[in-house]
Amino acid sequence: MTRIPLETSVLSEIRPTESDRSHLAGVARMLVEAVNESGRAGGMVVGSVARNTFIRGDKDLDIFLLFDPDLPREVLEDEGLTLARRIAERFGTSFREKYAEHPYINASIDGLDVDLVPCYRVADAGAIRSAVDRTPFHTRYVIDRIDGWTDDVLLAKQFAKGGGVYGSDQMTGGFSGYLCELLVLYYRGFRPLLSAASEWRPGTLIDPESHAGKTFSDPLVVIDPVDPCRNVSASVSLSRMFEFVELARGYLEQPDRFFFFPPEEAPFSRDDFIGEILARKTAVYAILLPTPPYIEDIVVPQLRKSADAISSLLGRNGFTVVQAAACMNEDQSMLFFEILTDELPPVKSHDGPPLWSGQNARKFFDKYLDKEKNRLFSGPFIRDGRYVVELPREYRTARMLLGSEEVLGTGLGKHVKLSLAPGWVLLSGGECWRAEFSGFLKNALKKSSPLVRIRRALSPHRQPGQK
Amino acid sequence: MTRIPLETSVLSEIRPTESDRSHLAGVARMLVEAVNESGRAGGMVVGSVARNTFIRGDKDLDIFLLFDPDLPREVLEDEGLTLARRIAERFGTSFREKYAEHPYINASIDGLDVDLVPCYRVADAGAIRSAVDRTPFHTRYVIDRIDGWTDDVLLAKQFAKGGGVYGSDQMTGGFSGYLCELLVLYYRGFRPLLSAASEWRPGTLIDPESHAGKTFSDPLVVIDPVDPCRNVSASVSLSRMFEFVELARGYLEQPDRFFFFPPEEAPFSRDDFIGEILARKTAVYAILLPTPPYIEDIVVPQLRKSADAISSLLGRNGFTVVQAAACMNEDQSMLFFEILTDELPPVKSHDGPPLWSGQNARKFFDKYLDKEKNRLFSGPFIRDGRYVVELPREYRTARMLLGSEEVLGTGLGKHVKLSLAPGWVLLSGGECWRAEFSGFLKNALKKSSPLVRIRRALSPHRQPGQK
Numbered sequence: 001m002t003r004i005p006l007e008t009s010v011l012s013e014i015r016p017t018e019s020d021r022s023h024l025a026g027v028a029r030m031l032v033e034a035v036n037e038s039g040r041a042g043g044m045v046v047g048s049v050a051r052n053t054f055i056r057g058d059k060d061l062d063i064f065l066l067f068d069p070d071l072p073r074e075v076l077e078d079e080g081l082t083l084a085r086r087i088a089e090r091f092g093t094s095f096r097e098k099y100a101e102h103p104y105i106n107a108s109i110d111g112l113d114v115d116l117v118p119c120y121r122v123a124d125a126g127a128i129r130s131a132v133d134r135t136p137f138h139t140r141y142v143i144d145r146i147d148g149w150t151d152d153v154l155l156a157k158q159f160a161k162g163g164g165v166y167g168s169d170q171m172t173g174g175f176s177g178y179l180c181e182l183l184v185l186y187y188r189g190f191r192p193l194l195s196a197a198s199e200w201r202p203g204t205l206i207d208p209e210s211h212a213g214k215t216f217s218d219p220l221v222v223i224d225p226v227d228p229c230r231n232v233s234a235s236v237s238l239s240r241m242f243e244f245v246e247l248a249r250g251y252l253e254q255p256d257r258f259f260f261f262p263p264e265e266a267p268f269s270r271d272d273f274i275g276e277i278l279a280r281k282t283a284v285y286a287i288l289l290p291t292p293p294y295i296e297d298i299v300v301p302q303l304r305k306s307a308d309a310i311s312s313l314l315g316r317n318g319f320t321v322v323q324a325a326a327c328m329n330e331d332q333s334m335l336f337f338e339i340l341t342d343e344l345p346p347v348k349s350h351d352g353p354p355l356w357s358g359q360n361a362r363k364f365f366d367k368y369l370d371k372e373k374n375r376l377f378s379g380p381f382i383r384d385g386r387y388v389v390e391l392p393r394e395y396r397t398a399r400m401l402l403g404s405e406e407v408l409g410t411g412l413g414k415h416v417k418l419s420l421a422p423g424w425v426l427l428s429g430g431e432c433w434r435a436e437f438s439g440f441l442k443n444a445l446k447k448s449s450p451l452v453r454i455r456r457a458l459s460p461h462r463q464p465g466q467k
Numbered sequence: 468m469t470r471i472p473l474e475t476s477v478l479s480e481i482r483p484t485e486s487d488r489s490h491l492a493g494v495a496r497m498l499v500e501a502v503n504e505s506g507r508a509g510g511m512v513v514g515s516v517a518r519n520t521f522i523r524g525d526k527d528l529d530i531f532l533l534f535d536p537d538l539p540r541e542v543l544e545d546e547g548l549t550l551a552r553r554i555a556e557r558f559g560t561s562f563r564e565k566y567a568e569h570p571y572i573n574a575s576i577d578g579l580d581v582d583l584v585p586c587y588r589v590a591d592a593g594a595i596r597s598a599v600d601r602t603p604f605h606t607r608y609v610i611d612r613i614d615g616w617t618d619d620v621l622l623a624k625q626f627a628k629g630g631g632v633y634g635s636d637q638m639t640g641g642f643s644g645y646l647c648e649l650l651v652l653y654y655r656g657f658r659p660l661l662s663a664a665s666e667w668r669p670g671t672l673i674d675p676e677s678h679a680g681k682t683f684s685d686p687l688v689v690i691d692p693v694d695p696c697r698n699v700s701a702s703v704s705l706s707r708m709f710e711f712v713e714l715a716r717g718y719l720e721q722p723d724r725f726f727f728f729p730p731e732e733a734p735f736s737r738d739d740f741i742g743e744i745l746a747r748k749t750a751v752y753a754i755l756l757p758t759p760p761y762i763e764d765i766v767v768p769q770l771r772k773s774a775d776a777i778s779s780l781l782g783r784n785g786f787t788v789v790q791a792a793a794c795m796n797e798d799q800s801m802l803f804f805e806i807l808t809d810e811l812p813p814v815k816s817h818d819g820p821p822l823w824s825g826q827n828a829r830k831f832f833d834k835y836l837d838k839e840k841n842r843l844f845s846g847p848f849i850r851d852g853r854y855v856v857e858l859p860r861e862y863r864t865a866r867m868l869l870g871s872e873e874v875l876g877t878g879l880g881k882h883v884k885l886s887l888a889p890g891w892v893l894l895s896g897g898e899c900w901r902a903e904f905s906g907f908l909k910n911a912l913k914k915s916s917p918l919v920r921i922r923r924a925l926s927p928h929r930q931p932g933q934k
Contacts (some may be wrong), residue, residue: 201823238852242822281812341808345748355709356668369922381914385705447848
């Protein structure tokens with residue numbers, strides 16, 4: 001594969017130095033030996049360090065503690081955590097317990113961010129008992145095939161990072177490191193991957209081992225080589241997938257360093273925010289809540305579900321929602337709503353049952369026959385075979401609705417509901433701006449695709465009217 | 468069939484008097500003889516007078532001039548019209564030419580409103596050459612079966628009139644006289660009809676001769692006994708059908724004179740109108756146009772189509788349309804729009820092509836890359852795999868949009884478009900009220916079903932909170 005000078009130059013910046021490698025390898029060897037010495041579990045380096053696909057400056061090291069699969073789950077969790085904690089105490093400067101499907105230990109050891117993860121040493125990937133048991137198989141699969149492709153993987157990962165589509169976490173919804181590796185191996189190189197991606201359509205299926213055991217409805221489907229029933233790119237959203245497509249097309253047409261190291265984002269101050277909402281003249285609201293004490297993978301989908309549910313509530317009450325978005329930060333989370341018109345007239349149409357649903361129609365008629373009691377504007381009348389009345393609107397402003405108990409009655413995520421139950425802070429207009437949410441709010445009001453940002457940064461002095 | 472005293476009493480008011488009958492019969496005989504004397508056509512009384520199902524005070528008389536089916540169509544129209552005109556001149560005080568599928572003469576003769584309609588005397592209903600040729604067959608079918616059911620038909624027709632659902636014209640979308648006759652004959656009486664109607668559902672099929680030659684998607688289907696491929700109730704809208712259902716249920720439960728002779732409607736003055744719109748606080752607009760010079764059956768559907776098209780135009784531009792309605796009067800017609808919020812913020816979201824439509828996506832990207840030139844609020848960004856930009860809104864008020872040329876560019880009815888082309892009067896708020904449209908405007912803002920009007924008139928002093 002010919003490498004253009006830009007890529008050679010980028011590689012020279014991102015390829016780990018020999019001292020990086022030996023430092024990581026040294027710490028890894030020390031920790032694996034400590035696991036093995038315990039006599040209870042086998043130590044294994046997994047992740048990009050094991051695969052030699054880490055980028056210069058990466059400080060992440062994943063050490064797995066492989067236990068006998070005959071151990072009961074509680075014993076594994078208990079023993080595994082004890083051993084991991086002992087190692088962290090012995091070598092690290094600090095550590096804490098974290099949770100995915102199982103508890104594990106995250107420790108700071110010799111300047112590195114080390115995860116010590118207990119799992120089962122199962123015979124094959126079909127016998128896994130939890131998701132972490134699959135990781136050693138991924139590592140072995142990639143190690144067996146990575147020779148000669150390391151640089152391509154580094155470029156692909158840095159390209160995805162630069163474009164903001166790297167990371168399978170819920171907030172990003174992008175491409176994991178393992179996915180980047182599989183794509184480079186499948187298409188045989190960084191540039192062939194970009195060429196192929198330029199033509200991707202929703203539902204594109206990639207099955208390196210031709211062993212798919214299931215169909216998936218995700219936008220991009222990459223069947224896990226070690227598990228026929230798993231989609232490695234399940235986390236990739238339609239938007240992230242096509243941001244990658246857009247970047248691939250843009251890079252092939254006009255490669256630039258900005259694709260790997262994006263132009264710096266201008267900050268978004270309170271004044272910037274106020275300027276935007278004054279120009280847009282829409283109504284903006286934010287609900288601020290304490291972040292529920294669970295991992296991002298649980299909280300973020302709940303925040304999104306809650307934003308959607310409240311958005312539907314607004315819609316049912318006649319408000320046109322321009323956008324609804326959610327952001328999780330360490331301590332506080334934000335649900336953000338932009339509404340076309342903030343105040344609605346007092347009349348609201350209310351559809352009743354169809355006339356051919358005799359009993360229901362009768363009840364509706366009886367209920368609404370009294371015009372004064374129901375404060376009717378009109379009706380009951382028959383429209384398209386259904387009873388309809390025009391009633392006083394309960395919530396004439398979005399502020400009234402978003403401050404009401406109705407919010408709790410809608411389909412909120414479970415933990416979000418608990419967080420909101422004691423009451424919530426409702427912000428509006430310029431008040432919505434908070435320093436810790438400025439990036440999120442900028443993205444809400446000043447969105448642009450990654451390629452747009454790059455292209456605009458490349459011709460910042462373009463004059464109006466100039467092509 | 469037992470007759471309750473109310474019905475007996477109503478019948479005594481609506482059954483034609485002997486002098487009505489002999490007057491109508493006399494004029495009819497005189498006109499039929501005049502047609503026969505011409506030697507060119509045969510005269511025939513059709514309609515409710517022929518079937519003896521007319522209501523006291525009815526002044527309508529339909530005389531058909533049956534010509535030889537071998538005559539070419541132009542000769543029929545020419546000769547038929549000449550003969551009809553000669554008869555109208557000889558017996559009438561005034562007359563004018565009208566058009567349905569063919570031209571005919573409408574004359575005022577001896578205090579009656581007489582239609583003189585040329586048609587073909589075809590051998591059977593399957594051989595008709597235009598819709599009017601079918602009428603003699605309807606008349607013969609009903610005459611052969613009406614004995615003993617006349618009073619029931621009179622009650623059914625008066626019931627439909629009282630409820631506002633009588634008339635197959637486009638504005639009403641209700642039950643024709645022939646349809647009332649068929650329904651009474653099919654269900655064997657007025658009350659059996661009401662009992663059956665109480666259970667009607669959309670798509671109810673009635674086929675008196677069990678010879679349906681076609682399926683129909685209309686809400687109510689009554690196969691014409693003289694034509695297996697015609698739905699006699701094609702004109703009945705879903706709303707009118709279920710207003711009839713509602714009235715039938717209400718009458719069976721609690722019969723009242725109001726079902727036949729509805730309570731008087733309060734007038735709707737300019738002040739009433741202004742009071743309503745001030746209470747509703749919505750924005751109302753009316754487009755006033757000269758009524759296109761065609762019959763109601765052509766103009767009314769075009770007015771409705773135009774109102775719908777303009778309603779969609781408003782929707783596409785971000786305005787929430789509460790209702791759109793049309794009314795045709797002799798000289799002027801009105802398109803009426805009620806809008807939730809009159810003024811919108813300057814930002815408007817504009818969806819572009821999906822990214823997998825490569826060429827289109829590229830064009831969109833190139834067009835909108837320049838932010839200043841396009842006065843973008845944000846974008847292009849990728850949402851659900853599609854490019855989106857936020858642009859300045861072209862029409863921030865409904866008034867601007869409804870006054871713009873965009874109105875002519877939308878799917879207006881052909882003749883309505885011609886009427887609007889030289890320009891139109893756009894009214895807003897209280898200006899919309901016009902004396903000749905007061906009934907229409909009242910129905911727009913103070914709609915209620917026929918049964919609601921009756922029940923409210925029956926307990927006008929109901930107190931709030933009283934059941």
